[in-house]
Amino acid sequence: MTPPISSRLHPLAGRRALVTGGGSGIGRATARVFAEAGATVMVADIDPTNATTVTEELRGEGFEAHQHVLDVGDPVAVEQLVKELRERLGGVDVVVNAAGQPTAYREGTPLEIWQRGIDQTLTSVMIVSRACIPMLVDGGGSIVNVSSIAAFGGSPDIAWYAAAKAGVLSLTRSLAVELGPRGVRVNAVCPGLTMTPRVTHLWEDAAVRDTFIEQTPLRKIARPDDIAEAILFLASDRTAGQITGTHLLVDGGAASTKM
Ligand SMILES: NC(=O)c1ccc[n+]([C@@H]2O[C@H](COP(=O)([O-])OP(=O)(O)OC[C@H]3O[C@@H](n4cnc5c(N)ncnc54)[C@H](O)[C@@H]3O)[C@@H](O)[C@H]2O)c1
Numbered sequence: 001m002t003p004p005i006s007s008r009l010h011p012l013a014g015r016r017a018l019v020t021g022g023g024s025g026i027g028r029a030t031a032r033v034f035a036e037a038g039a040t041v042m043v044a045d046i047d048p049t050n051a052t053t054v055t056e057e058l059r060g061e062g063f064e065a066h067q068h069v070l071d072v073g074d075p076v077a078v079e080q081l082v083k084e085l086r087e088r089l090g091g092v093d094v095v096v097n098a099a100g101q102p103t104a105y106r107e108g109t110p111l112e113i114w115q116r117g118i119d120q121t122l123t124s125v126m127i128v129s130r131a132c133i134p135m136l137v138d139g140g141g142s143i144v145n146v147s148s149i150a151a152f153g154g155s156p157d158i159a160w161y162a163a164a165k166a167g168v169l170s171l172t173r174s175l176a177v178e179l180g181p182r183g184v185r186v187n188a189v190c191p192g193l194t195m196t197p198r199v200t201h202l203w204e205d206a207a208v209r210d211t212f213i214e215q216t217p218l219r220k221i222a223r224p225d226d227i228a229e230a231i232l233f234l235a236s237d238r239t240a241g242q243i244t245g246t247h248l249l250v251d252g253g254a255a256s257t258k259m
Pocket residue numbers: 020021022023024025026027044045046047050070071072073097098099100101102120146147148149190191192193194195196197198199
């Protein structure tokens with residue numbers, strides 16, 4: 001049964017949302033928060049098990065959810081996703097680029113690591129966004145990209161990640177300038193450390209966790225829902241109708257200690 005709709009409680013009522021990386025962590029929390037906000041959700045993920053689990057869970061609670069398995073770095077696969085969005089949802093209004101490969105994945109030469117990282121983390125955001133633009137301009141949609149606090153600092157161990165996430169912010173601004181006149185808003189969130197499966201090695205290790213907590217003014221690590229609520233705020237025209245080309249740090253104040 002479809003949940004009751006009221007626009008204040010359901011800021012995405014009647015909207016169709018694509019969430020890449022929707023099978024886990026921040027994307028998974030976003031898919032749920034969006035569904036609760038009234039959206040029909042397309043969960044797109046490279047991991048079929050994750051995608052199915054999230055979609056079935058949402059459907060079981062009466063929400064309208066669909067799934068699509070793909071690698072967001074593959075332009076041909078993304079075209080197939082667009083086809084599916086048109087056929088099954090009749091288009092898309094909100095795009096959340098949350099898919100992200102683990103930073104611990106470091107197979108190959110330094111150049112291969114760099115190229116794969118940039119492709120998966122930055123170029124994929126461009127590919128998915130570009131492919132969806134024709135549908136978004138039809139209905140005044142919005143894009144929310146998931147960048148990172150890493151975009152603002154030096155991260156010698158994962159330079160590709162910091163560079164790609166800074167690139168995501170730059171791309172966000174360029175798309176906002178390009179698409180604003182056509183009624184499409186483009187923004188980004190920059191999470192600090194968030195308790196997702198991707199970075200279990202950071203927040204499950206008590207010593208590492210305590211260090212992060214000490215360096216965070218709010219003295220706590222984000223939950224995926226904290227990031228998802230910020231994404232919802234930026235995605236909805238009701239709450240962020242005059243906001244585009246910007247980013248929202250969701251880091252418990254951690255970045256402020258370094259500025
Ligand atoms: N967790 C953190 O501390 C943190 C901090 C800052 C930014 N981020 C960013 O948040 C986003 C989500 O990360 P998370 O922590 O929720 O990770 P996660 O591993 O829990 O979820 C990422 C999801 O993306 C999917 N995915 C990975 N590569 C893909 C691809 N090529 N195509 C389609 N799907 C793919 C994975 O299967 C997974 O379901 C990432 O962009 C990450 O860089 C996370």
